[in-house]
Amino acid sequence: MAINPSSSEVFIQGVTLxxxxxRPSDWAERLAGVMSPFRPGGARPGSHLSYxxxxxxxALNGVKxxxxxxxxxxxxxxxxxxxxNFARDNELQLVEACLLPDEKP
Known part of the structure; x- marks a missing residue:
């Protein structure tokens, strides 16, 4: 999948194309758990205990x-x-997002 250069995040939605x-209903937690070692600074002792x-x-609007x-x-x-590839192989919907600057008061 080609990602727009202005995107900063991709949302893998728990809805197929x-x-x-x-399913299963805990797929998002499982996927994020597998990815827990991949973090800024690399894996550290105990990093598997957090995402x-x-x-x-x-969840967004009730969708994992x-x-x-x-x-x-x-x-x-x-x-x-x-x-x-997980998203593609399971035919999950993807949505790109970008960070918007904070409004100045």
């Missing part, structure tokens, strides 16, 4: 998602490919 809810800031499970930061691609291209 055909609109079905992806990487580059691959975080969440994994937010994957583009920094993962630069840090470890094979880890990035693993996550993107």
């Amino acid at each position: 055909s609109g079905r809810t992806f 990487s800031p580059w691959c975080v499970p969440t 998602c994994v937010v994957v930061n583009i920094a993962l691609r630069d840090h470890d291209p094979m880890a990035w490919d693993f996550v993107m």
